[in-house]
Amino acid sequence: MAFLSNNSRIALILFSCLVMSFHSSASAQNYGTATYYTPPYMPSACYGFADQGVMIAAASEAIWNGGGACGQYYQVTCVSGTNAGTPYPCQGSSSVVVKIVDLCPAGSCRGTIDLSQEAFASVADTASGVINISYQQYVLQLIIHTASQTYDLFIYNTHVLFF
Ligand SMILES: *[C@@H]1O[C@H](CO)[C@@H](O)[C@H](O)[C@H]1NC(C)=O
Numbered sequence: 001m002a003f004l005s006n007n008s009r010i011a012l013i014l015f016s017c018l019v020m021s022f023h024s025s026a027s028a029q030n031y032g033t034a035t036y037y038t039p040p041y042m043p044s045a046c047y048g049f050a051d052q053g054v055m056i057a058a059a060s061e062a063i064w065n066g067g068g069a070c071g072q073y074y075q076v077t078c079v080s081g082t083n084a085g086t087p088y089p090c091q092g093s094s095s096v097v098v099k100i101v102d103l104c105p106a107g108s109c110r111g112t113i114d115l116s117q118e119a120f121a122s123v124a125d126t127a128s129g130v131i132n133i134s135y136q137q138y139v140l141q142l143i144i145h146t147a148s149q150t151y152d153l154f155i156y157n158t159h160v161l162f163f
Contacts, residue, residue: 032062032112034076034133035104036120044102046070058102058114069100073138076113078123080132089128096122097138 041056042049046067057076059069075097078090096119104114111130124131144151 029134029136030112031079031132031134033082033110033130034078034113034115034120034124034135035109035111035130036115036117036126038117041101041116046101052099052101054116054118055096055098056101056116057098057119058104058109059100060104060109060112060114061106062112063100064103067103072100073097074100074113074135075138076115076119076123076133076135078131079134081128082130082132084130086125086128089124089131091125092122094123 037058041054042051044052044056045058046052047070057074059065063069063074075095077095081087081089096115098113098115098119102114104111112133113135117126120126120131
């Protein structure tokens with residue numbers, strides 16, 4: 001009992017020393033185009049009938065990686081119209097973070113990433129149909145400071161890396 005209570009006291013002290021901070025960082029910037037698709041969003045190639053919300057996207061072969069892209073997050077930024085569509089479609093917030101839940105199959109896919117209608121609408125006028133984008137994989141970094149050490153926890157794809 002004494003051992004246990006000592007342990008919990010140590011845990012309490014340790015916890016009170018923890019300062020956590022989140023910030024996002026990202027991998028290399030890529031350029032491409034985005035289109036959008038409309039509900040129903042299920043079933044998806046990655047999750048079947050499991051609901052993943054609406055901030056989602058289907059990856060073209062450029063991102064898909066044989067299904068390895070499933071569950072990865074991408075930050076998509078509207079850059080401009082394409083030469084074919086509306087000249088100035090970018091509106092709303094400049095970028096959106098989406099989770100890859102599906103495949104945009106080669107042949108019918110018309111862009112690098114096929115955003116949900118909701119995700120597309122948050123960065124551009126849906127009337128344009130297709131936009132030029134920059135995109136990068138989104139990484140969540142959790143920095144844990146204790147009295148003696150700082151840990152960097154990278155929540156990257158679906159893996160957690162500890163440094
Ligand atoms: C869209 O991107 C393509 C490829 O980078 C570029 O050639 C084109 O000029 C861009 N369109 C506009 C309207 O900026």
